[in-house]
Each structure stands twice: as C-alpha cells, then as structure tokens.
Amino acid sequence: MWKDSILASEGVTGVFHAAAGAPGATATLVVSSAGVARVDTAGAIFAQAPLGDLDISDRLGSVARRVIFPDGGLFETADNDGVDRLTGRKGPGFIASLERFHPRLILFAALIVALGVGVYRYALPAMVEIAVAWTPPAVPALMSKGALQSLDATVFGATTLDKERQHALLSGFNDLARHTPRGLAGYTLNFRSGGAIGPNAFALPDGNVVLTDELVALAKEDDEMIFGVFAHELGHVEHADSLRRLYRAAGVTGLIMLIGGDIGSGAEDILVQGAGLAALSYSREQEASADRYSVELMIKAGKDPTAIARFFRVLAEELGDKDRQDFFSTHPDTPGRIEEVERLAKELAGKD
Numbered sequence: 001m002w003k004d005s006i007l008a009s010e011g012v013t014g015v016f017h018a019a020a021g022a023p024g025a026t027a028t029l030v031v032s033s034a035g036v037a038r039v040d041t042a043g044a045i046f047a048q049a050p051l052g053d054l055d056i057s058d059r060l061g062s063v064a065r066r067v068i069f070p071d072g073g074l075f076e077t078a079d080n081d082g083v084d085r086l087t088g089r090k091g092p093g094f095i096a097s098l099e100r101f102h103p104r105l106i107l108f109a110a111l112i113v114a115l116g117v118g119v120y121r122y123a124l125p126a127m128v129e130i131a132v133a134w135t136p137p138a139v140p141a142l143m144s145k146g147a148l149q150s151l152d153a154t155v156f157g158a159t160t161l162d163k164e165r166q167h168a169l170l171s172g173f174n175d176l177a178r179h180t181p182r183g184l185a186g187y188t189l190n191f192r193s194g195g196a197i198g199p200n201a202f203a204l205p206d207g208n209v210v211l212t213d214e215l216v217a218l219a220k221e222d223d224e225m226i227f228g229v230f231a232h233e234l235g236h237v238e239h240a241d242s243l244r245r246l247y248r249a250a251g252v253t254g255l256i257m258l259i260g261g262d263i264g265s266g267a268e269d270i271l272v273q274g275a276g277l278a279a280l281s282y283s284r285e286q287e288a289s290a291d292r293y294s295v296e297l298m299i300k301a302g303k304d305p306t307a308i309a310r311f312f313r314v315l316a317e318e319l320g321d322k323d324r325q326d327f328f329s330t331h332p333d334t335p336g337r338i339e340e341v342e343r344l345a346k347e348l349a350g351k352d
C-alpha cells in the first residue's frame with residue numbers, strides 16, 4: 001500500500017549491504033510521504049524503516065554518505081544532495097550539524113567583512129602615505145608635464161593679459177611661494193587663456209600653477225583675491241593632494257605594485273591616468289585644509305587672509321547656478337567655506 005504514497009521526487013542511487021562487510025548491490029533509496037525510507041532494486045525490497053530510526057552520517061565534503069537501517073543494513077551513496085533532499089526534513093545528523101556550524105559560519109562571515117572594511121579604512125590610507133613618501137620627484141614632474149601639454153594642445157590658448165598685470169600677479173605669487181617649505185624654486189606660475197575651461201586656477205603636483213585670464217577678469221582689479229586662490233593652490237601642492245587622490249584611486253592592488261617597485265603595465269597605467277586625474281576634484285577634507293593653508297599663508301606673507309572668502313562670494317554671484325567645469329564647480333559648498341575662512345582668519349589674527 002505504501003507504493004501509492006512514494007514521493008514524486010526521484011530516489012537516490014547507491015550501494016546496499018545487507019550488513020557491514022556484506023557484498024553490495026546497486027539499489028535505490030526512496031522516502032514515502034509518510035516518512036518511511038525504503039531501499040530496493042527492481043522488484044525487491046532490501047530494507048525499510050521510518051526515517052527517524054535511521055542513522056544518517058553527517059555531510060562531510062564529498063565523502064560517501066552512509067544510511068544505516070535498524071536491522072544493520074547499510075546504504076552508501078556519493079549523492080549527498082540527494083540524501084539531503086530525501087531526508088532533510090527529519091535527518092537528525094544533518095540538522096544537528098547545521099546547528100553546530102551556524103554560529104561559526106556567522107562569525108566567519110563577520111570576520112571577512114571586518115577584514116575588508118579594515119583594509120579599506122586603515123591599510124589603504126597607510127599605504128597611500130607610504131607611496132606618497134616614496135614617490136621620486138620625477139613622477140609628479142612627468143605627470144604635470146603631460147597634463148599641461150595635453151591641456152595646451154586641446155583647450156588652452158596664449159594669455160592676453162598685459163605685461164604689467166602679469167608682473168603684479170607673479171610678484172604676489174612669489175611672495176607667497178617664498179613663505180612655503182618648497183620655497184620660490186618649488187613653484188612656477190603659468191598664464192593661459194582658459195578656452196572651454198573658463199575661469200580657473202589649479203596646481204599641478206610638481207608646483208606648476210595655472211591661472212586663466214577668465215579668472216583674472218572675474219577678480220576685476222582685486223589681485224588680493226587671486227593671491228588667496230594662489231595660496232589655496234599652493235596648499236594642495238604642499239599637502240601632495242594630487243598624489244594622494246591618485247594613489248587612492250589606484251587602490252590596494254595598484255599600491256602594492258607601486259610600493260613593491262614592480263613598474264609593470266599596471267603601475268604604468270596608474271601614472272598615465274595621473275594626467276587625467278590632475279583635472280578631477282579634491283576631497284572635501286583636502287579642500288578644507290587647502291582653505292586653512294590659504295588663510296595661514298596669506299597672514300605669513302602680510303596679505304589679507306579673508307581675500308579667498310571674498311572671491312568665493314564673487315564666484316557664487318557670477319557663476320552660481322550654472323553647470324560648468326570651472327573653479328566654482330570643482331570647489332563646491334561655498335557658503336560653508338566662506339564662513340570657515342572668516343572664522344579662521346579672525347581666530348589666527350587674534351593670536352598675533
């Protein structure tokens with residue numbers, strides 16, 4: 001009668017031994033919907049018993065599974081999935097082992113996640129610092145040369161500023177450069193007509209600073225505002241912000257190659273990408289510390305430390321809502337920064 005109640009699912013094929021050590025015969029294990037297990041071949045039943053009375057070995061990799069019947073009959077099969085499927089509901093060994101391993105599995109998964117977060121949060125920043133410290137000066141020089149050459153070939157034109165204005169701006173630039181650790185020799189000011197780039201000022205990692213005519217036009221006659229921007233850009237150079245940004249983008253793998261001295265194609269890609277990355281925006285933290293640098297350097301050079309805040313206001317008025325690739329779009333969150341610059345200038349001026 002139990003022939004009618006056999007599950008529709010397929011049986012599991014294996015070998016049946018009437019007793020341990022007895023010769024085996026190919027057989028099939030099936031389980032009825034009433035929970036009765038049966039081993040048979042075509043026409044002959046070898047063994048049968050309720051599932052709960054079976055002794056089923058735990059799953060262990062691809063080791064053959066043993067199902068022992070109360071009368072000593074042994075069914076063996078390599079079909080682990082099949083045994084789980086047939087007996088999973090009531091297989092005590094399997095459920096027990098699952099419960100035993102569960103907390104350990106969760107702990108293991110948590111450890112893997114923590115390791116990944118740890119590498120990203122702690123190892124990567126530490127490796128970025130090592131890479132910055134070990135970078136030979138030839139690397140930023142090459143990156144900068146490439147970036148400026150490609151900008152000159154594509155968007156920039158020759159400056160149309162008259163010699164007098166250029167001289168006044170250069171003299172302010174040099175005043176600031178003299179008060180930096182890199183000194184006067186560490187910086188070069190380049191005048192350009194901005195073309196599609198428009199009003200902008202940016203520093204390349206080797207200390208070349210580019211100022212566009214369009215930015216000078218926005219400042220009208222207030223050169224002090226441009227000096228504030230220079231001081232901000234010198235801050236990016238002094239802090240090696242471009243390199244940090246570049247190495248962060250390279251990630252752990254790229255840094256291992258770079259620090260390991262394996263200048264293979266991967267490391268070469270990182271350096272080639274550098275030219276493009278020189279035009280990307282800095283992080284919020286980098287901007288904040290460059291603003292701070294501007295305030296401090298302007299005070300050291302005897303200039304107005306709030307000049308850059310004044311310039312942010314002009315930028316917000318002139319370029320406010322427009323969506324473009326200029327100094328303003330790469331220097332967002334202007335109201336907050338104006339406030340911070342003015343607060344800092346007041347704080348530092350109070351100290352002297």
Ligand SMILES: [Zn+2]
Pocket residue numbers: 232236282287290331
């Ligand atoms: Zn900046």
